[in-house]
Amino acid sequence: MRTIITADSSAELLALIPHLAGYVPRESVVAIPFRAGRSLAMLRVDRVAHDVDAFAATTIGTVCRVPDVDAVVLAVYADGELEQSGAREVLDALRIRADACGLFVIDALAIAENGWASYRDERTPSPRSLEEISRLAPAGLVTPAGDQAGGSTLVRAPKERRRRVSEALAETERAADVLRSQTCPGADRAGDLNAQGARILMELTDVATAWETALEFESLDDDILTDERAALLLWCLARPSVRDVALAHWCHGAGAAHQVLEAQLEWEETGDYPAGPLFLAGEGPRPDQARLHQALHLLRGLAALASGRFRGAALASAAWTAWALGWGTHAGVYARAALSVDPGQRLAEIIDELSSRGHLPGWAFTPVEP
Helix, strand or coil, rough: CCCCCCCHHHHHHHHHHHHHHCCCCCCEEEHHHHHCEEEEECCCEEECCHHHHHHHHHHHHHCCCCCCCEEEEEEEECCCCCCCCCCHHHHHHHHHHHHHHHCEEEEEEEEEEEEEECCCCCCCCEEEEEHHHHHCCCCCCCCCCCCCCCCCCCCCCCHHHHHHHHHHHHHHHHHHHHHHHCCCCCCCHHHHHCCHHHHHHHHHHHHHHHHHHHHHCCCCCCCCCCCHHHHHHHHHHHHHHHHHHHHHHHCCHHHHHHHHHHHHHHHHHHHHCCHCCCCCCCCCCCCHHHHHHHHHHHHHHHHHHHHHHHHHHHHHHHHHHHHHHCCCCHHHHHHHHHHHHCCCCHHHHHHHHHHHHCCCCCHCCCCCCC
């Protein structure tokens, strides 16, 4: 159910933005598109100091992708003092582009360390006190403390735990070889596995259940992400064709995963990928947001347990998942971390490029049902 919160003044609107975003924007431009007087979403992009006109064109162009948008609120968040922030130049450029696109600018706001102001007309206002905003914060809600990068810090599991997962990965490779051998008459090598390898083999034969169970992961101390299951998941993520099926499973469930698997098998057989939306490119229906949130939490945990290319694979998948959620800043952090340990990680390269350009998945512009 959608919660409707009203704002009757510019200061009240600025007080609401951190609650809409879940963080306090920093060095950012925020655009809130409206349709018939109701806000539809919130877009935040990093503020740029060069080529302001091109930046404004791209930002307003993104706003125009929201179906039936007819108005917009603009806000610039700047470090330093308002008068030296360059906020007026950015807002003027944004207003020109919005007007050219037929969008009514409800308000054009700027907030800096020494105050805030509304630039709805041609006057140059003096900064107003930030206390006005603080006093108008929604009752009963705690204002978020961090900025858009908050929560993206990566941790590492203890060295001994990482060593155990690394050993389990070696057993996973052997278990996968055994599973492949079972398709060849007379070549079954199940007897080559130790007890850990046998447990991994059991999960490999029903990997979708392992993917689903892993979404219950809460912390590295629980019994959901055992060494064996962590190794199995990392093994999957390090193989792009299997990774894509896993990501589809975490987005939409087993049915979507099966569709992606069938498409990949058709491509391998015919060389042609079936027509239809490509979910990895952000096409198609909006993923289940709760599943994506949990998948991102899981992938961060897997990255904490891994090293080398397996850590890179987990971080690349985390980058894609953050991008799918519309969290471009987090996506960029994870993508660059993946490339730092595996410079050839192709998915990480793609997401780094998409996030740096502010490109959002198509489903980000699909209205959320009330």
